[in-house]
Amino acid sequence: MSEFLMYLTNGIVIGVINAISAIGVSLIVGIMKVVNFAHGELYIFAGYFSYHLSVSLGVPPLLAMPLSIFFIFLIGIGMERTLIRPTYGDEMYSLIITFVLSIVLQNAALLIFGPYPQKPPNLVTGAMNIFGLYHYGNQRILSFFISIGVLLSIFYLIKRTWFGKSIRAISQDREMAALVGVDHLKVNMLAFGLGAALAGAAGVILSPIFPVTPSGSSSISLNAFIVVVLGGMGSLKGCVVGGLILGILENLGAAYISTMYRHIFGFIILILVLVFRPWGLFGQKTQ
């Protein structure tokens, strides 16, 4: 029983981090109809940045984390300005360009950081007894609360601020938004940067627990995509629920069915969603 609870807790912790990563993809899809296939690479870069800032340069880990996210935000803005902006309206080219970009970044990571897995230092050590049932690592507990904090700030940003209103306006009706004075180029750029930063946030939060390697990036992208489809394209609530479902199923599946096939559970979910509810849990049924 306590074993089951531990796997379940793992699933929930991974689930909220899945949600952060997926919201990064969902924001960009919702506003620009662009899927960023380089999402996983941004996550990996954030993990390596965080590692090198704190281990190689001696920056305190708690400062290295937001600093890495900020770098990824800038990379995202740069990507949007140079490569993505000219493809608006041409779905095919945006898919091709972000896919090529993912291969380029993956090879660049291999070149810059080497093939070895790295993990930034833990913020805390030790473990805590949860309700007298089982022991759970403090780093994971802290990661969970940091993730909840990040999720709450995203929801605040999108539901309560001017920037969030512009984002929602554009994803509902681009032309109407432009008519009432929303500068969609600027919002696109910032939203792409924010989407990238969320990949970075997931990367810096999870990398102390699961080390990053350049070859691990495609499964990270894929996880985020599965959550987005499961939750419904463009739905933030869907990302949270979908992220938790995927996190829990993957961890229970890996524990009780097969570790080697951990990533297959996600793909099975994707296929089931496409068969029975292709618009996802909270997506809008169109057509």
Added chain:
Amino acid sequence: MDNKKLWISFAFIILALFPPLFLSQYWLHVMIISLFYVMMASSWNLIAGFTGQVSFAHAAFSGVGAYTSGMLTVYLGLPPWLGILIGMGVAALLGFGVGYLCIRMGGIYLSLTTLGFSEILRIIITNEDQWTRGTMGLQVPGFFVEYSKTSYYYLFLIVTILLLIVIYKIIHSEMGLTFRAVLNDEVAASSSGINTVRVRVLAFAISSAMAGLAGGFYGHYLMLITPDVPSLGQMFLVLAMAVIGGMGSFAGPIVGSFVLEILSEYIRVYGEYHVLLFGLIALAMARFAPEGVVGILRKKWRREWA
């Protein structure tokens, strides 16, 4: 096909008969691999360039063809040609299934799902090593009793030409017309009575079958099938060949395959940098010259002749 084009193609085919007479074994190998990439890039172009749907499972489908045929010949003793035909059928069925599920939801869903399909296939092949030999690679029989690069060259040449003829026929048929109608204006196409989803699913299944066929021949040529065949790295090469050569044109992927494969032999000494280099070239082309090398040349010629 007008007369001029017919003569040009004929001249190319005649020229293609000669390489075994003067090329070394090594460069003959490069030519055979190039022909494999011509099949891959041209059949990928059939869906991406002509119907606007980006599949990331093309290399995966070639892996389906290679592994199906490889395992049938190794474990059941089937002759390679029969194995390849069955492998092609399996690729077509899987392509139809994936296409049927995703295409009604739009191009983004197809790209996401095909990426997932590639990853899952890689995981299954590496983990089921009692059947696939995992990363060690599956040793399979060759096509000919006596191994000869010259025989393989002519075999690949014939298969490639046949495949290109089929692709050409499809592009210039009624079906090709509907492909382009769907690409140019989906709403207009569907309102003029074209079932856009059915056209796209069909195109996707045909193209996947072609990848399965190419992969089957590739496996029996290399005689060792590894998870690199269905990898995303391989997928990227095929995509880069089509993009750099010129998507949406018949000649583009053919030119791109030869250029990139021959180029990669020259820069092989620098190790794995060639993937990074090809990636940067492909990005620059997609950004500044989406019609590819063939498009640039065509424009230039037109200007000089005018």
